Amino acid sequence: MKFVYLLLALVLLVGVGPAWAQRVVFTGRVTEAANGKPVPFASVFVPGSGQGATADEDGRYQLTVPDPVDSLAASAIGFGTVRKRVSGLASHTVNFALGAGSVSLGEVVVRPRENPAYAILRRVQEHKPRNNKRNLTAFEFDSYSRTEVALNNLPDQVSRRKLLRQMTQVADSMGLPRDAQGKPVVPFFASEVLSRFYQNNQPLRKREEIRRTQLHGAAPREGSVTSQILGSSFQDWDFYLNWQQLLGKDFISPIADGWKFTYEYDLQDSVFVGQDFCYKIGVKPRRPQDLAFVGTIWINTETYALRRVDLVVSPEANLNFVEQVQVKQDLVASAAGAGLPRRTAVVIGIKPTKGSTGILARLTIVNTNFDVNHPKPLAFYDRPLETAADAFDGPKDFFEKNRPDSLSREEQATLMVLDSVRQLPAMRNLLEVADIAVNGYYRAGKIDWGPILTAYSFNNIEGNRFRVGFRTTPEFSRDWLLRPYLAYGTRDGRFKYGLRVQRILDRRHWTVLNFEHRNDLDQVALLDNDYALENPLFEASARLGNITSSRPLRRNLTTVALQTDLFRGFTQRVMLRRQSFDPLYPFAYYTQEQRPGAPTDDHFTLSEVVVESRYARDEVLVPNNQNRRTAIGLKRWPVFTVRYTLGVDNLLGSDFRYQKLNVLIDQSIRLGQVGRTDYRLDAGIIPSTVPYPLLKSHLGNQSPFYNSGAFNLMRYFEFVSDRYVSFRFENQFDGFLLNSIPAIKQLNWRLVATGNVLWGSVSDANRRINPTEDPVNGGPLPTFQSLGRAPYAEVGYGIENILRVARVDFLHRLTYRNSPGARTFGVKVSFQFKL
Numbered sequence: 001m002k003f004v005y006l007l008l009a010l011v012l013l014v015g016v017g018p019a020w021a022q023r024v025v026f027t028g029r030v031t032e033a034a035n036g037k038p039v040p041f042a043s044v045f046v047p048g049s050g051q052g053a054t055a056d057e058d059g060r061y062q063l064t065v066p067d068p069v070d071s072l073a074a075s076a077i078g079f080g081t082v083r084k085r086v087s088g089l090a091s092h093t094v095n096f097a098l099g100a101g102s103v104s105l106g107e108v109v110v111r112p113r114e115n116p117a118y119a120i121l122r123r124v125q126e127h128k129p130r131n132n133k134r135n136l137t138a139f140e141f142d143s144y145s146r147t148e149v150a151l152n153n154l155p156d157q158v159s160r161r162k163l164l165r166q167m168t169q170v171a172d173s174m175g176l177p178r179d180a181q182g183k184p185v186v187p188f189f190a191s192e193v194l195s196r197f198y199q200n201n202q203p204l205r206k207r208e209e210i211r212r213t214q215l216h217g218a219a220p221r222e223g224s225v226t227s228q229i230l231g232s233s234f235q236d237w238d239f240y241l242n243w244q245q246l247l248g249k250d251f252i253s254p255i256a257d258g259w260k261f262t263y264e265y266d267l268q269d270s271v272f273v274g275q276d277f278c279y280k281i282g283v284k285p286r287r288p289q290d291l292a293f294v295g296t297i298w299i300n301t302e303t304y305a306l307r308r309v310d311l312v313v314s315p316e317a318n319l320n321f322v323e324q325v326q327v328k329q330d331l332v333a334s335a336a337g338a339g340l341p342r343r344t345a346v347v348i349g350i351k352p353t354k355g356s357t358g359i360l361a362r363l364t365i366v367n368t369n370f371d372v373n374h375p376k377p378l379a380f381y382d383r384p385l386e387t388a389a390d391a392f393d394g395p396k397d398f399f400e401k402n403r404p405d406s407l408s409r410e411e412q413a414t415l416m417v418l419d420s421v422r423q424l425p426a427m428r429n430l431l432e433v434a435d436i437a438v439n440g441y442y443r444a445g446k447i448d449w450g451p452i453l454t455a456y457s458f459n460n461i462e463g464n465r466f467r468v469g470f471r472t473t474p475e476f477s478r479d480w481l482l483r484p485y486l487a488y489g490t491r492d493g494r495f496k497y498g499l500r501v502q503r504i505l506d507r508r509h510w511t512v513l514n515f516e517h518r519n520d521l522d523q524v525a526l527l528d529n530d531y532a533l534e535n536p537l538f539e540a541s542a543r544l545g546n547i548t549s550s551r552p553l554r555r556n557l558t559t560v561a562l563q564t565d566l567f568r569g570f571t572q573r574v575m576l577r578r579q580s581f582d583p584l585y586p587f588a589y590y591t592q593e594q595r596p597g598a599p600t601d602d603h604f605t606l607s608e609v610v611v612e613s614r615y616a617r618d619e620v621l622v623p624n625n626q627n628r629r630t631a632i633g634l635k636r637w638p639v640f641t642v643r644y645t646l647g648v649d650n651l652l653g654s655d656f657r658y659q660k661l662n663v664l665i666d667q668s669i670r671l672g673q674v675g676r677t678d679y680r681l682d683a684g685i686i687p688s689t690v691p692y693p694l695l696k697s698h699l700g701n702q703s704p705f706y707n708s709g710a711f712n713l714m715r716y717f718e719f720v721s722d723r724y725v726s727f728r729f730e731n732q733f734d735g736f737l738l739n740s741i742p743a744i745k746q747l748n749w750r751l752v753a754t755g756n757v758l759w760g761s762v763s764d765a766n767r768r769i770n771p772t773e774d775p776v777n778g779g780p781l782p783t784f785q786s787l788g789r790a791p792y793a794e795v796g797y798g799i800e801n802i803l804r805v806a807r808v809d810f811l812h813r814l815t816y817r818n819s820p821g822a823r824t825f826g827v828k829v830s831f832q833f834k835l
Helices: 002-014 117-133 162-173 398-402 411-419 425-439 536-540 766-767
Strands: 026-031 041-045 053-055 060-065 072-073 082-085 096-098 138-152 186-201 204-217 242-247 249-252 263-273 277-283 292-298 306-313 323-333 338-352 360-371 384-388 442-444 447-449 457-460 463-470 482-488 497-507 511-523 554-569 570-583 604-616 618-622 629-632 640-647 658-670 676-685 723-732 750-761 791-802 805-815 827-829
Touching: 026 041, 041 263, 053 060, 053 263, 060 536, 072 096, 072 263, 082 096, 117 263, 117 277, 138 411, 186 398, 186 411, 204 536, 242 629, 263 292, 277 306, 277 482, 750 805
Parallel strands: 026 096, 204 384
Antiparallel strands: 026 060, 041 053, 041 072, 072 082, 138 186, 138 360, 186 204, 242 249, 263 277, 277 292, 292 306, 306 323, 323 338, 338 360, 442 447, 447 463, 457 463, 463 482, 482 497, 497 511, 511 554, 554 570, 570 604, 604 640, 618 629, 640 658, 658 676, 676 723, 723 750, 750 791, 791 805, 805 827
16 A cells, blocks of 8 residues: 555646546437438537537437536538527437538648648648747636546455455445446545636746645645645646656657657548537557657647647557556637637556556646736746645635536545545554655654654664654744754764754745754765765665765764745855864874974864855745745756855864855756756865865765766765866666667666766865875875876666666776776666656
8 A cells, every 4th residue: 555655646746637527418410401311520519618529420429518508519511500409408319410511621732642631730830839828928817626536446355455445335335436347446535726827928937826725535734745736837738838748757749849750640530629610630659659649639720729639648658557648638719819728637547567456546627717918027926836825724615616617426426435534544544654654754743753764774883873853843833843863873872963943934035044953973975965865775875884985974063044035046045054073084184284293183173154046947846834845847947056165264163264166057958759868067166275074075886776966986985176077967768769679669668878977186285284194193094086187987878667666777987997996887776666
């Protein structure tokens, strides 16, 4: 069940939910009035709406509408439109007899021997500037989003477990139907969100105001990131973009600029969709393993705008655990011409293995009250997501009175089931266990105890290390966050401790005051590498076992910091920091100019002022219920971070005056068919004379696990610099190349390529202050080495998605191959959960 919950959390993060609900069903036949012959592929629709269906080759149709309607209409090429009143009918069988008529189509030039759909797709490309909503100055609309997640395909041994047995009993008692095999479909979670969505296009800015939210079943905590990203701003299905983001993957649109190289098209018919006469075109990818869609698109014959899509992800696409993905969308022309999504329905099925329990997620979004080309001031968009203070506190019948579409009996029963099963003791226990697995903390009242994973560890300095800590929750205080911990090592017999205090002064600009005091064991090799310690498996291995080679030391740290958002995407941080270092290995430095008899010391104290500026254009930061913010989405624009550090001597016992400057740039770039590249450029300079623990120790990796933030064939503390530039990149090819190899493509393997380059040096002054021999007792001292004129370089290639979870990287060290202990070739493994 833990694995199922983790899959559920992933589904919720990308925001998937309920599909089209069945209401009233009309059936019948469309024939010719003159002779009674069937009219194949005729259109039957509700006038003035986007609801319609296409008859089969015998003229028979079935149309499902969500609410009672007054009339239906039918039409076909060469026939006039016939309209019939249907209100008050005892039977829902409606037949149509069409008389002769004429329809004038827009001009389409078809080249000799050319697929006629190609001519239409070219016209679609020509008309994109007018039809694409991103060419409006601005637009806004009311949005209703309904999400539902259920468990299906329950094996007998699973369905007999206590919790699922109880949930099934509740579902059966309330009349929820089972699947075609008679297995129960057990609702797990549902939500409804009402909001107002705003978008400005020059420059691109978005804002969503969550006005009401209602959660049912195994729901995330109110105020969590997941509970806030269920609205329409995280469901932007826009097929006018070349790439559609889904489940963390990039799927190419059927009307992308490179449509002809990816898709095959079939002009199937010309039909009415509502009151719009459209070309009906079938689409499928040229290579079934590509991340592309199969299905049907409808193109308006006059404006060449996308009117409707009914698509599924190719069943053979190189994806893990995904059983189905279906997207239906109706678009409506705005007052300015560009199309806006009126109704979107998505169904996603996830199943870890063929016979295992699956997760079926459904989403429905209904947008109304459109307003275009009335932009708001740019400052209005500074907070991309605003959740009303009473969003979770509305009356129980609020959605009954305010949702734009009514629920079917089945959907009403589903919500009743979810409200009932949430009260089951077994469900409450499951939610607690799942919360620990996902967040790493155990909640007890107003306190979260943890992190659980740090409760025990072992290394050669401390021996067995035991740690206990907690953090406060918003129930304790909405504006204060406390995080104390206490640790003890059995070998060194020392207590370690730490305390972090956070005070939120202003939520609108996220002005936060932080205080931290910590006395604990640290390592020189890991100092100033916080951004690189992003791999939990690597970080854990780097702090376990024999850590002598990474230069252990005791570190006493006190920090006061203030940060605020000066404007959208720009965060300023100022920090005052005092820290003292007590190395646990032979160490000394000259306190004055090196000469015979010059004084030395083996520990030092620093007092620093740190100023950091970070700019991330269009980044969406969502506050969560732990009084922190989480970045949502990919880094489409470069993220710039500049940090300046000033060391002040003779202040609070500080021993040095020095300066540091660091610039960091990272981004994720889509490279079309060849995948996605993530890169990071890191540069820094220390134009001062300091002991080598204050220089930049480039992060090596002696573990068997691959880490994208480290130099994977470099040893811990192998190279140190006081001025440096490094460049890292990682390209994930997805199914490129391997999808085209007949025997290999069945394995769904994916290629990756990596590269790390580092230029660095150390000044003569910093070499002289750090002696290689003990000036007092004699004997060699551990020291450091720097790069020469040649850069350090390593490249790698590998395969991910082995057995769906494993990745193997093959790495080559290109320079400094003759250094003592250097590994010129290495194989690293990693494990990842990726769709």
